[in-house]
Amino acid sequence: MSAAADKLGKWLAIGGSIAVGAVVVLSIVATGTPMEQRRIRIDAGRVDDLQEIQQAVRIYWNVHDAVPADLATLANQPGANLPVADREGRGRYEYARIDDDHYSLCAVFDTDTALMRSEDYPANSQEWMHPAGRHCFTRTLGKKDNE
Template identity: 40%
Template sequence: MSGPGRGRMLVIAAGVAIAATVVAALLVTGLPDAQRQARLDERRVQDLHRIDLAIRAHARQHDALPATLDGLGEATGRRLSLAEPGTGARYGFSVPAPDRYRLCAVFATDSRDRAAGDVPEGWAHPAGPHCFERRLDADGDARR
């Protein structure tokens, strides 16, 4: 085959190759919305981890858990985000016992779907509402 027919076949083959590359890239990296949701969940975990550290600092300073998250950042000298990115809903916090507390958020993704090491230890979560249970030891440090 020569002439215009061959050129046309090359254009079609190149188009198929480009389309296959785009599809493969999307399969490997995920769709843009899924990537955005995963990044928001990573931010939620970071926020909760910082709040957790502030709660432990408060417990060591005052020998008690805080009653609420309000004012916790100022009291411990930490910059905290108390609202979920994307929705603006406040993170959940409760103290069911003098040595136990819960930190809660609503996650868009299941962290078990990510590669090992992508989620810090102790912060794995399913999609949807989830609470992390924490317990203070005698030194005011949290145990999971």
């Protein structure tokens, strides 16, 4: 092998290493670090939990013709297994009855959906967008399912 071929091989190896490094850096910039991805997944799980509570409120409202007074009332329904505690041990999710047709659900989020979007549904839907920190979603009960 000639000195020119050795030199070319060396430069190709260096160029290939730089290209691989650039791809890794660009991948992290585009998708976020593993820690950021973990925070997004945890927040998506929080949205799943809130959606499950929302569905339980709707069922309660259909059966009892009333908005439940508190989260304990919902959690104590026969057969209920609601996720009332935050996934990361930050206490309980918050639920508050506003009036006969409205209530709110609150949680503390690690991420801002305007900056970091989850690929999981419903966490990526418009109705579950949230900033980082404590955020409440106000929900309205409309027509009953059996009407």
